[in-house]
Amino acid sequence: MALIYTNENNPATLKLLIAKNVSKAPVNLKIVHVNDRSIPQPRRLPCVEEEENLTLFLPNSAVCYFNPVKENTSEVLDWLEWEAKNLSPCLAYLCGSSVKNPSFKKTLQTYLTKLECSLKDKVYLIGNTFSNADIVIWSTLYPLYLNEALRKEYLLLPNIIKWIEHCETIPQFKEAVAFFKIDGKTAYAALAAGAKYLPIPDLTSSEGTSEESGSPQHTVEVVSEEELKSAKAAWSKYVTKLPKLKQRNGKVLPVSKEKNIFITSALPYVNNVPHLGNIIGCVLSADVFARFCRLCNYNTLYLCGTDEYGTATETKALEEKLTCREICDKYFKIHNEIYQWFNISFDHFGRTSNPEQSE
Template sequence: MRLRLAAAGPAALKVLAAAGTVSAPVQVEWGGLSERPPAPALPPWAPTLELDSGAVLFSPNAICQFFFLARGEEPTDLSNQWLEWEATELQPAASAALYAQLVSGRKGPEAAGALGKLLEHLEHSLARRGTAYLAGECRSVADVVVWGSLFLLLQEEGSLPGELQALRSWFQSMSGSEACRRAAASVLEPKVLQEFRACLQKQPPPCPATEAASSRQPEEPEEEGSEPALSEEEIAAAVEAWNQGPEALPQPWDPPKPVLPVQGRRNVLITSALPYVNNVPHLGNLIGCVLSADTFARYCRLRGWNTLFVCGTDEYGTATESRALQEGLSPRQLCDKYHGLHADIYRWFHISFDYFGRTTTPQQTQIAQDIFQRLLARGCLQEQRVEQLRCEGCRRFLADRFVEGCCPSCAYPEARGDQCDRCGKLINAVELKEPRCKLCRAVPVVSPSQHLFLDLPKLQGRLEAWLGQAWAGGRWTPNAEQITR
């Protein structure tokens, strides 16, 4: 394995300390900042780990995780939580504080003070667990990653407030380990550190995590509307009631039908992914989405929450039309057939839907057309020409599923118009070599067609304002928020 590093910084600290902690057989190479990694979206100092297989890892946390996995240390739920928290909460705030320290000249204690509640959370978690490490009795990948983000900020004496005793003890223990000391010595060389500072000055200041986001913790989420934590007395009373039998337990909420929101109760809407109607459900479909949603719905009802669990068959799209042609049925006949099969199978498994419908109802049509008409009236749609394959024999433009041909990447002769089943590459149908219509086997031609698009740039400002309000409430997971950003 070859680990390439461009400059000092938290990323280099993490991966060097992780490699040293598990004694990974890795060859370390330092390169210039001008040698960017193959992923252009990454900063020039991002590390890369080239595996013996030829695959390359770019994420510092993924590299650290790989080193520990290679030694046979499986990740735990707790260590995974800390890695997610470090990536979405600590790392943005620490990067902003480090920029202020190295570029703006802010002193260590001032920069560390900017982390505020994040350091307090670390102190609380370490003190509560009564152990020297974050995720167990031994040094884990989570300890290395969190230490790497903090070291350059907290290395100066007096950077940590005196009341953070557990955090101070953990930080000193980590910094005193041989692997961390060697990693720190490598990145703290004046020449290397100066090069990193010069590179930082050329970058825009990083955005720290928002106050709402930084207040969310991995082990103790504080979402709006969540119930308070149970006391020891409440837990003991619940155990005693359970031992007395079902008669002593609170009765589940029996909502009126149809299930509608009830003022003063906790109202929960649960939807599982809508299954396509062109096949018979198998165990993978059930386990992948329906069963987990059903389990949660049953839990919510036992808690006495007013719960509505809905699902239905997705009956629109070319997959339905293609299957109907194969079976010699009209699309409507095919949908009626498979909707009944789906409903029967879910009933046999006792899936507790409050309503299992379908997307071809008059209400669905009315709602969808109303959305379209309002978008059109407000100028939020635009028309554009798109190059598409047209079959002159069938006298129609061909959807992706109605085209097959030779994959432009691997030359597989039966690639679909949207993806190659051999190499997995996503394909634009017009890129296929030797394309043919799946309906009549004729050779289609490329022809322009008019399509409607949602004008997202026109909606961007309002969408960002709405998202800002949603995030301020603290009801989104950090992962969902980062993906949306």
């Protein structure tokens, strides 16, 4: 028999109970403190222990375990991923933590607008009956609906309200809510504590804006609606109808109004043959990304080369009774040939001892 571990008032528990009610699977519920050492690793709540060696610590995976997806699989899984990666963490941070970041409000409103539009003229998110998508998203939003202050602030959205109230009358949902009580005022704090979401710094504080507080971060690029439509259209085409790939001719220079991608991998040292760990752990992964970018027709430059300075090179030269230049020439040739054998798609494989590099 499956055992659900959870902390009190955690709305993610509703997901598991509703899915369990749908499948009529026998389940026991154990309410614990978030730091209880009896919780199976990695000690996130809620989680499901089915057997001694089987623990499901992602609630949405456990939902699909209890109630396997049989129809509209792709759409259902898309919604489950959206809820787990976007909606649930946002609510936990905004309504369940002490971090007061105005950007969270705007983000949540964006998510709710997306859901509101998706529920237009619909009873359920997908198809003519409720699915796991309805189960997980409804469970996550239910405390927002119960909390009068939060409902007035965020849920002035008729389609979502109508959908929440309808799902609340479904026997499997109704039974779960009656069995596991939810307090709208503290539920998201319980969600945050159970899921152990990493804390996000308050970007409005002096620490968050200080130039000395850490390394500069790249601005997150926002994907536009046009880009999403374009990507979806391209994904739906047969390979023969895709745009022709750019030819790789000569130097790769930045092009205005194009997506310019610069890729490099760790420079191998030339006091010996290439290290397999460097090839597998760094060069191949960078090569895969470079090939992906070229398939997307991005203006892509992939560079690497050999590091030819340092006492280790001098020591190796003394061992082999060669000059530093000769030892570098010898191992550069070996490195270059091996990368060619692996068919690594460098646009240029250079040397740190080149005059251009020195300049």
